[in-house]
Amino acid sequence: MTGLISTGQSGNPASPYYANSIEPWQKGQYMSIPLQQQNYEKGYGKQRLTLTPGK
Numbered sequence: 001m002t003g004l005i006s007t008g009q010s011g012n013p014a015s016p017y018y019a020n021s022i023e024p025w026q027k028g029q030y031m032s033i034p035l036q037q038q039n040y041e042k043g044y045g046k047q048r049l050t051l052t053p054g055k
Contacts, residue, residue, distance in 0.1 A: 002030035 006025035008017045024030075034042070 001033045001035055003033050004030045 004021055004025050005011070006022050007013075007019070008015055008021055010017075012018060034044075
């Protein structure tokens with residue numbers, strides 16, 4: 001599967017990376033998106049983000 005988020009992963013206009021994918025998106029230069037766990041770990045390693053509600 002391929003795809004690209006033109007406004008960056010966060011979609012946050014305040015992010016310095018907000019517009020860095022617009023040109024590749026316009027040109028149809030999409031990225032490969034690994035869908036199986038083993039392929040994801042091979043390409044990106046094991047990472048975990050844990051969100052904890054504030055008090």
